[in-house]
Amino acid sequence: MSKPKINPKLDLVLERVVDVSPRLVWRAWTEPEHLMKWFTPKPWQTVDCRIDLRPGGEFYTVMRSPEGETMEGGSGCYLDVVPERRLVWTSALGPDYRPNVSRVHDLFFTAWIILEPQGQGTKYTAIAQHPDEAAAKRHEEMGFQDGWGASLEQLVAHAKTM
Numbered sequence: 001m002s003k004p005k006i007n008p009k010l011d012l013v014l015e016r017v018v019d020v021s022p023r024l025v026w027r028a029w030t031e032p033e034h035l036m037k038w039f040t041p042k043p044w045q046t047v048d049c050r051i052d053l054r055p056g057g058e059f060y061t062v063m064r065s066p067e068g069e070t071m072e073g074g075s076g077c078y079l080d081v082v083p084e085r086r087l088v089w090t091s092a093l094g095p096d097y098r099p100n101v102s103r104v105h106d107l108f109f110t111a112w113i114i115l116e117p118q119g120q121g122t123k124y125t126a127i128a129q130h131p132d133e134a135a136a137k138r139h140e141e142m143g144f145q146d147g148w149g150a151s152l153e154q155l156v157a158h159a160k161t162m
Contacts, residue, residue, distance in 0.1 A: 001080040001088065003114055003125075009133050012144045014126040016152060022115040022122045024159040026084040029113060034162065035061075038154035041147050053081055058095040075100060079110070087113040107139060124152065 006013060018025070028034045032049040039046045040063045047070065048062035059076045077093035077100070080086055090110040094100040100108075112127040126148055130136040 001086070004112060004127060004129065006127065007129075010130050010136050012128045012130075012136060012140055014124075014145060014148045014152065016124050016149075017118050017121055018124050018152065018156045019121045020156055020159040021120065022084045022117055024162055025115055025122050025124060025155065026087075027162060028155045028159050029087055034158065038158040039151060041150040042154065052095065053078065055079060055081060056096050057081075059089045076111075085115055107135060107142075109135065109139060126152070 004011075028038060030051060030053050032051050035051070036046040036049050039049070039061060043066040045064050046061050047064045048060070050058055050060040052058045055078055057078045059074075059078060060072075061074060062070055062072055064070050074091050075094055076089040076091045077095060077097055078087070078089045079093075080088035088110065090108070092100055092108040092110070108131060110129040112125070112129070114123075114125040114127070116123040116125075128136075128139055128144060128148075130139060
């Protein structure tokens with residue numbers, strides 16, 4: 001599976017160079033005890049996480065608001081796992097590639113996290129692919145750039161303590 005061709009009408013992209021290694025970014029994304037510390041933009045928290053790191057395996061999170069409201073962040077299925085380079089999952093499928101009925105705000109998308117070594121750091125690319133323009137617009141209006149950007153900043157800060 002190579003990097004997808006970006007369709008600007010359907011795909012949202014966040015790209016940054018961060019000053020932590022691909023190894024640390026990978027661990028932050030793939031080890032629940034680390035992911036729970038940075039994944040949800042503050043002041044929300046990730047309070048549950050399951051990661052079965054294999055194609056067909058489950059990616060699952062639960063978030064909690066400052067007021068104590070919990071929200072399932074989504075259940076998805078990993079499609080591609082290349083250690084320290086690429087992580088791809090979709091909310092359209094659940095574990096073992098079964099069609100998913102549990103989804104974030106009824107929003108199906110496929111997420112790519114691409115890690116490329118850059119000096120001592122990492123070129124980090126996050127891509128959210130959507131089935132139609134309405135879904136992409138909705139995800140963008142939900143705060144894709146700000147939310148995923150804030151989460152990346154939290155990931156970097158956490159990775160520096162690992």
